[in-house]
Amino acid sequence: xxxxxxxxxxxxxxxxxxxxxxxxxxxxxxxxxxxxxxxxxxxxxxxxxxxxxxxxxxxxxxxxxxxxxxxxxxxxxxxxxxxxxxxxxxxxxxxxxxxxxxxxxxxxxxxxxxxxxxxxxxxxxxxxxxxxxxxxxxxxxxxxxxxxxxxxxxxxxxxxxxxxxxxxxxxxxxxxxxxxxxxxxxxxxxxxxxxxxxxxxxxxxxxxxxxxxxxxxxxxxxxxxxxxxxxxxxxxxxxxxxxxxxxxxxxxxxxxxxxxxxxxxxxxxxxxxxxxxxxxxxxxxxxxxxxxxxxxxxxxxxxxxxxxxxxxxxxxxxxxxxxxxxxxxxxxxxxxxxxxxxxxxxxxxxxxxxxxxxxxxxxxxxxxxxxxxxxxxxxxxxxxxxxxxxxxxxxxxxxxxxxxxxxxxxxxxxxxxxxxxxxxxxxxxxxxxxxxxxxxxxxxxxxxxxxxxxxxxx
Amino acid sequence: xxxxxxxxxxxxxxxxxxxxxxxxxxxxxxxxxxxxxxxxxxxxxxxxxxxxxxxxxxxxxxxxxxxxxxxxxxxxxxxxxxxxxxxxxxxxxxxxxxxxxxxxxxxxxxxxxxxxxxxxxxxxxxxxxxxxxxxxxxxxxxxxxxxxxxxxxxxxxxxxxxxxxxxxxxxxxxxxxxxxxxxxxxxxxxxxxxxxxxxxxxxxxxxxxxxxxxxxxxxxxxxxxxxxxxxxxxxxxxxxxxxxxxxxxxxxxxxxxxxxxxxxxxxxxxxxxxxxxxxxxxxxxxxxxxxxxxxxxxxxxxxxxxxxxxxxxxxxxxxxxxxxxxxxxxxxxxxxxxxxxxxxxxxxxxxxxxxxxxxxxxxxxxxxxxxxxxxxxxxxxxxxxxxxxxxxxxxxxxxxxxxxxxxxxxxxxxxxxxxxxxxxxxxxxxxxxxxxxxxxxxxxxxxxxxxxxxxxxx
Numbered sequence: 001x002x003x004x005x006x007x008x009x010x011x012x013x014x015x016x017x018x019x020x021x022x023x024x025x026x027x028x029x030x031x032x033x034x035x036x037x038x039x040x041x042x043x044x045x046x047x048x049x050x051x052x053x054x055x056x057x058x059x060x061x062x063x064x065x066x067x068x069x070x071x072x073x074x075x076x077x078x079x080x081x082x083x084x085x086x087x088x089x090x091x092x093x094x095x096x097x098x099x100x101x102x103x104x105x106x107x108x109x110x111x112x113x114x115x116x117x118x119x120x121x122x123x124x125x126x127x128x129x130x131x132x133x134x135x136x137x138x139x140x141x142x143x144x145x146x147x148x149x150x151x152x153x154x155x156x157x158x159x160x161x162x163x164x165x166x167x168x169x170x171x172x173x174x175x176x177x178x179x180x181x182x183x184x185x186x187x188x189x190x191x192x193x194x195x196x197x198x199x200x201x202x203x204x205x206x207x208x209x210x211x212x213x214x215x216x217x218x219x220x221x222x223x224x225x226x227x228x229x230x231x232x233x234x235x236x237x238x239x240x241x242x243x244x245x246x247x248x249x250x251x252x253x254x255x256x257x258x259x260x261x262x263x264x265x266x267x268x269x270x271x272x273x274x275x276x277x278x279x280x281x282x283x284x285x286x287x288x289x290x291x292x293x294x295x296x297x298x299x300x301x302x303x304x305x306x307x308x309x310x311x312x313x314x315x316x317x318x319x320x321x322x323x324x325x326x327x328x329x330x331x332x333x334x335x336x337x338x339x340x341x342x343x344x345x346x347x348x349x350x351x352x353x354x355x356x357x358x359x360x361x362x363x364x365x366x367x368x369x370x371x372x373x374x375x376x377x378x379x380x381x382x383x384x385x386x387x388x389x390x391x392x393x394x395x396x397x398x399x400x401x402x403x404x405x406x407x408x409x410x411x412x413x414x415x416x417x418x419x420x421x422x423x424x425x426x427x428x429x430x431x432x433x434x435x436x437x438x439x440x441x442x443x444x445x446x447x448x449x450x451x452x453x454x455x456x457x458x
Numbered sequence: 459x460x461x462x463x464x465x466x467x468x469x470x471x472x473x474x475x476x477x478x479x480x481x482x483x484x485x486x487x488x489x490x491x492x493x494x495x496x497x498x499x500x501x502x503x504x505x506x507x508x509x510x511x512x513x514x515x516x517x518x519x520x521x522x523x524x525x526x527x528x529x530x531x532x533x534x535x536x537x538x539x540x541x542x543x544x545x546x547x548x549x550x551x552x553x554x555x556x557x558x559x560x561x562x563x564x565x566x567x568x569x570x571x572x573x574x575x576x577x578x579x580x581x582x583x584x585x586x587x588x589x590x591x592x593x594x595x596x597x598x599x600x601x602x603x604x605x606x607x608x609x610x611x612x613x614x615x616x617x618x619x620x621x622x623x624x625x626x627x628x629x630x631x632x633x634x635x636x637x638x639x640x641x642x643x644x645x646x647x648x649x650x651x652x653x654x655x656x657x658x659x660x661x662x663x664x665x666x667x668x669x670x671x672x673x674x675x676x677x678x679x680x681x682x683x684x685x686x687x688x689x690x691x692x693x694x695x696x697x698x699x700x701x702x703x704x705x706x707x708x709x710x711x712x713x714x715x716x717x718x719x720x721x722x723x724x725x726x727x728x729x730x731x732x733x734x735x736x737x738x739x740x741x742x743x744x745x746x747x748x749x750x751x752x753x754x755x756x757x758x759x760x761x762x763x764x765x766x767x768x769x770x771x772x773x774x775x776x777x778x779x780x781x782x783x784x785x786x787x788x789x790x791x792x793x794x795x796x797x798x799x800x801x802x803x804x805x806x807x808x809x810x811x812x813x814x815x816x817x818x819x820x821x822x823x824x825x826x827x828x829x830x831x832x833x834x835x836x837x838x839x840x841x842x843x844x845x846x847x848x849x850x851x852x853x854x855x856x857x858x859x860x861x862x863x864x865x866x867x868x869x870x871x872x873x874x875x876x877x878x879x880x881x882x883x884x885x886x887x888x889x890x891x892x893x894x895x896x897x898x899x900x901x902x903x904x905x906x907x908x909x910x911x912x913x914x915x916x
Contacts, residue, residue, distance in 0.1 A: 107704045108804045130706055152649050163647060166624065179891040186802040188832040189621060189872035191610050191660055193884050193896050193916065198656030202649055219706030246565045248588055248677030291749040344644040346566045374646040414647035426651050433637040437903060438651050444898035458651065 006047035014049050017059045024048040031092055036082040036421055038335050039391060045086040050094045054172055054180055054211035057093060061209060062178020064091055070453045073205035075147025078139040080338065081419025083151065083204045087454045093209060095146050101125055102212060109217045110186055115146025115210050131217040134161035138323060146210045152202030154415045156253040159373035165201035170214030173200055176446050185214050204417050205452040207445040221286035224315045225296040229303040230277035234258060236306040237279035238349035241372050243302040250295055251373065255282040255322065258352055260367025265328035270317045274309045281372060282318065325369055335383035337394040341405035342414035345375040354404045355379040362393040376414035402428060418456045426458040464505035472507050475517045482506040489550055494540040494879050496793050497849060503544040508552045512630055512638055512669035515551060519667060520636020522549055528911050531663035533605025536597040538796065539877025541609065541662045545912045551667060553604050559583055560670060567675045568644055573604025573668050589675040592619035596781060604668045610660030612873045614711040614780065617831035623659035628672030631658055634904050643672050662875050663910040665903040679744035682773040683754040687761040688735035692716060694764040695737035696807035699830050701760040708753055709831065713740040713780065716810055718825025723786035728775045732767045739830060740776065783827055793841035795852040799863035800872035803833040812862045813837040820851040834872035860886060876914045884916040
């Protein structure tokens with residue numbers, strides 16, 4: 001990809017808005033990729049600008065709208081779907097300088113933060129006040145809260161606590177053709193207008209640029225008690241998962257790891273992987289000490305039958321290991337293509353087995369792990385970097401994976417969104433009438449089609 | 459209002475779709491009003507049809523779209539904002555015959571029900587499986603789940619459990635010009651398309667007609683333990699409310715009742731109202747027995763300082779009393795105008811005092827009660843039925859109430875929606891850019907403007 005650059009007059013105009021030191025005229029690869037770089041996606045941009053305020057974001061958007069320039073909003077660049085990659089030029093608007101905590105009101109369980117604050121900082125600021133911001137997607141130190149909201153990020157604890165959007169009570173957004181609006185705010189309910197808040201959540205920068213968010217918080221649980229359960233097979237493990245539901249256990253998280261994942265990541269698992277294990281569930285109880293102990297006991301009871309071993313463990317060490325799983329799977333061959341399909345929770349065994357079956361058909365090593373309680377799988381095909389033939393097979397395999405998710409009554413994405421890499425997948429999942437409404441919303445919000453072009457296309 | 463009737467050919471066409479016995483050609487008042495009848499709102503309709511299937515709903519919508527006829531969807535008719543009232547003729551589509559439970563899967567914590575099932579029946583069916591559908595708006599026996607979703611109904615337990623939309627994972631909707639679509643389904647996460655699901659939730663029948671909903675459920679709490687706390691004043695009561703937040707107590711519900719409300723409804727309160735009480739909080743702890751006891755203890759600790767009395771009580775009796783409060787307030791003068799403003803929870807004392815102050819300015823008796831933990835007030839002005847001058851004053855007072863909510867950083871509606879009676883209020887709350895997007899969504903979804911005309915207008 002040839003580097004491109006803003007015209008001198010464009011750079012001058014943008015510098016006038018954000019300051020010359022915050023315009024990058026020949027952006028390097030770090031601005032042109034996200035995690036989808038593993039599958040070869042590298043974009044090109046005419047410039048990167050780093051606004052210093054929400055008002056500057058709106059001004060940049062106004063300039064782009066006036067000059068017919070594409071605008072690609074960018075958070076931490078940790079997405080898997082190419083949503084933050086500038087595909088075909090235009091101006092990358094990076095939110096990283098907007099890091100202010102505008103309000104933190106512990107006695108009302110809420111905060112208002114700017115879009116560029118890291119998700120880890122949001123967690124920390126809440127914790128310091130005895131409160132919890134529960135959504136916990138991976139890469140929390142790198143990802144930014146605005147990006148989390150724009151993709152409606154999930155995570156292990158979504159099982160109990162819901163996804164990012166469930167915690168957003170208000171938004172400040174720069175919308176076309178260049179106006180800053182606020183919807184909702186420091187309020188816990190709102191039945192007045194259409195749910196514009198919900199519409200911007202998960203819109204992947206295609207409807208507007210989120211500049212600040214109002215978040216609701218809850219008291220932090222006193223204790224978290226994980227339990228790790230090993231099974232000989234997918235079938236026995238998924239039967240145990242079903243038992244957790246049947247026993248009505250209020251777990252905080254319910255993660256799974258299949259045999260291939262355990263082979264890739266098991267060596268560093270605290271306590272190790274017992275002989276013969278082909279499947280594992282990582283469940284967690286949380287709450288006040290006695291309540292967490294009670295739920296932990298119920299989890300052990302539900303997860304016990306059919307298991308090879310039940311291990312308690314230190315939550316810190318286990319979740320730190322959990323964070324290494326994706327990287328460990330990458331290490332096996334040096335690369336991977338990892339998706340994020342969702343199925344009804346009672347169909348998850350079929351999705352796990354189906355992932356392997358699809359891999360086999362294409363001669364690809366496959367595995368899956370993810371958020372079992374939410375029926376949300378990171379179905380993965382291993383790749384050797386630079387092997388374009390294998391990559392093409394993996395892309396085909398991913399298409400079959402989407403068909404499988406849809407056939408099981410699920411969705412092509414539970415976490416990563418459509419971005420660029422899943423463009424067109426929604427039309428297979430939604431009826432034509434729904435796709436038409438999806439497109440009508442895009443046209444209404446972005447009539448010139450300049451907001452993150454090519455992304456989240458049905 | 460003069461009765462109106464469908465033309466003979468219209469009635470014939472509609473009868474061909476739903477059966478002649480399900481077309482009401484000269485509908486009586488029971489089809490032309492909702493709870494807003496107390497302020498004089500009675501509509502007129504050309505016909506009422508009662509489809510027997512979702513497909514028939516779509517066919518009726520198609521017929522109306524082809525013939526330029528307005529369509530007014532109707533659930534249980536328990537709304538406060540005139541949302542289900544046919545203002546100026548057209549076809550009322552009543553969903554009451556769609557009552558099937560399409561799926562109930564306790565071992566996956568979910569159900570799929572048709573729009574006309576009563577909310578109480580949804581609760582009962584979940585409970586019979588040991589599960590909880592938590593949203594608990596008033597009038598659960600009369601209201602229908604489709605109407606609850608279309609207004610995003612709340613209720614006392616929204617404090618812990620969120621509003622109706624938080625429980626909806628999928629929708630079947632008849633959309634213009636007459637197509638049945640499904641979005642989401644039996645899945646707990648979905649990051650694929652724009653959040654159409656959330657957009658239909660709370661859209662008050664102006665974007666489509668909801669015919670069925672997928673609901674997620676949670677294990678039912680074993681025990682609920684209420685505590686009722688009385689205070690001499692709004693200030694002392696709201697200080698106790700703040701203490702619940704500051705202590706980080708995970709209450710399930712946090713309701714308030716001001717002095718006027720206690721005067722109106724206190725006589726039937728189990729345990730009575732202590733001498734000198736000018737404010738009360740009704741809090742509830744729930745969960746497994748020991749956890750509910752622990753939270754109950756924390757509630758008593760947080761609510762104690764400044765209180766005149768703390769009473770435990772049987773949850774059944776207390777919540778049955780809670781259901782009578784609105785009616786008891788009506789009884790004082792025979793009528794009332796009751797709104798549902800929301801404010802940041804730390805501004806609630808100002809909203810409660812402000813309600814009284816606005817009433818005083820207009821010579822109206824006023825009171826408020828509601829969902830203190832969510833900052834959601836039922837601010838109410840008492841009326842003598844038939845006193846049109848008083849009604850006009852109350853309408854003015856309501857406008858001032860909306861201004862107060864907005865000035866405090868809140869919303870004109872937390873539960874009832876905009877409907878007909880609050881038309882125009884959104885433009886005072888939202889910036890022009892947001893109002894423009896609100897209107898663009900309506901035009902995209904309903905280009906001919908036939909879906910519940912005049913409702914939810916900004």
